[in-house]
Amino acid sequence: MDWIQILSNSASSIISPATLAYALAALGLAVHFGFAGLLNMGIAGFMAIGAYGYAIGILTFGLPWWAAALLGLVASAVFALILGIPTLRLRGDYLAIVTIAAAEVLRLLFLTTAFDKVTGSADGLFGYHASFRASNPIPEGTYGFGPWEYREVDWWVRILGIIALILAIITVWRLMASPWGRVLKGIREDEEAVRALGKNVFGYKLTALVVGGVIAAAGGIVYALPSSVNPGVYVTSLTFFVYTALLLGGAATVFGPVIGSLIFWVLQTVLGNVLPAAVQAGYLPFMTSIQAQTLKFILVGIALMLIVIFRPQGILGNKKELTFVK
Amino acid sequence: MSSDLTAPVAREKTTGLHIGDAKPGVAKTDPIIIADGVRRTFGGLTAVDVEHLEIPRGAITALIGPNGAGKTTLFNLLTGFDKPDSGAWTFEGHSLSGVPAYKVARLGQVRTFQLTKALGLLTVLDNMKLGAKGQVGERFWQSLFPFLWRKQDHQIEERAFELLKKFKLDEKSDDFAASLSGGQRKLLEMARALMSEPRLVMLDEPMAGVNPALTQSLLEHILDLKDEGMTVLFVEHDMHMVRHIADWVVVMAEGRVVAEGDPISVMKNPEVVDAYLGAHQEIDLGVVTGRYPAADAGKNKASKESK
Known part of the structure; x- marks a missing residue:
């Protein structure tokens, strides 16, 4: 097995666009689930709206890349309002059912051939990079060192992704350290009690859904920036992966989702490299290398179960939170 | 009595x-x-x-x-x-x-x-501060700029401490409300x-x-x-x-x-006695259920009151 190559790939994944995208999506989900207690199972839908909004903005409306990105964010805010107004009166588990359905409806709308000209149906959308690449201030060439050696285009994607992530972290951190965040956490604990204290609970939940949704959509855009928009990505398992990253780091923390996404992707890369290599080297004789790739996802599922059972507050979560059973 | x-x-x-x-x-x-x-x-x-x-x-x-x-x-x-x-x-x-x-x-x-x-996973102090009305920092855009609400938040905190002292919860102010006893939660x-x-x-x-x-x-x-x-x-x-x-x-x-x-x-009011209080409201429960004779229950009550 080529351990150097495996280590290099794993280290490289620390700042891969996918990691940054997951970090943004998990941060958005932290606002929904960790701070507001909204069991949103449709985070993949928010990411899809961001990615499709960006691609459609460029391909169909001919917008420059930044205006298209803005379109993706606005579209996700509108989606959050449409989703939230009828459903936020529901209790936790019912909200989960509705949001999972809404994300699937959205995905199927993008997949259907009826809007093929705009959404590209099963082929997805691609070839929207001209405006984004033209805006790149970095001169042509390869930069970086060791495992982090990328071309200028790849750096431009990563830099913008990191900027978006930092902005999102500052916003969420500010919000949650403020009285606004206090109300939100109160709603997570018991919304009736907060209502009895004169707070417009519905308004807070709707705002939280929009804020988290926009951050998750930014994640979708970062995911789409370097490559293409593929409807097969925004499936329900994406929601579960983002939840895994979130719970790994700590749901009710600001940096937890970021750390969680990082660990999630590094682990994915390690497993994705090690398992097939192990099969080839004959360590896993009962398995083909395709099966080894699938084993990766089985291990992710097991990891999610173990976290929820043994460390529900995540890596960065407050240990005291574990002491109390709700 | x-x-x-x-x-x-x-x-x-x-x-x-x-x-x-x-x-x-x-x-x-x-x-x-x-x-x-x-x-x-x-x-x-x-x-x-x-x-x-x-x-x-x-x-x-x-x-x-x-x-x-x-x-x-x-x-x-x-x-x-x-x-x-x-x-x-x-x-x-x-x-x-x-x-x-x-x-x-x-x-x-x-x-x-x-x-x-x-609100279990909020501290006692945060529980209290949540009760205050008209907080600038509870509005979305204002909340992003601490200088707009910090002063008010301090005033609210002072008021919260005064009340907590009165209710003898001030030493618990940094604990999660979930760690309080049932009676303390009522307070x-x-x-x-x-x-x-x-x-x-x-x-x-x-x-x-x-x-x-x-x-x-x-x-x-x-x-x-x-x-x-x-x-x-x-x-x-x-x-x-x-x-x-x-x-x-x-x-x-x-x-x-x-x-x-x-x-x-x-x-x-006889209607109230009938509907709610019952005829035995002044009698020890033991007497109602027949476990003690009425005279003993009376003695117990008298000794309690003399203390």
């Missing part, structure tokens, strides 16, 4: 609250809540059917009645947590029909819950409600599950509320407590108001 005698300082009852005979729906000299024809049904069951009810301002009113009498439902209706089938009610002249719960609370009518709702919920500077405090069974030592201090807190100019309406099953602190008693049964009056006379 009267529990007034055992209180450290017996405080004066507020009198002269009503106009005319004390009967159900009697007019008050200065009502804070006036309800008319409030009716709520759950399927075939009429939970609340109140023709007319006035709650006197600046006094402590007890709402009593057997289980299922509709006391909590009436509470929920008056505070906007539930919607009636019909009826109208006003709070300090504002019509509250159809007004959502959070707006009712903003008007100065705050409630607590029968099953205590402490916290009441203190939190007071953070909103209400004019009417509605307490749903404030004494349920609270030990006798804490009961005494809770009673004092409730009496203090009146001294500070607040009106109190509370649901309670403990008749000694009702007699001790209530200035006015409203008795409900099967959704209706069946009697009203000052505590002493209401509890002598």
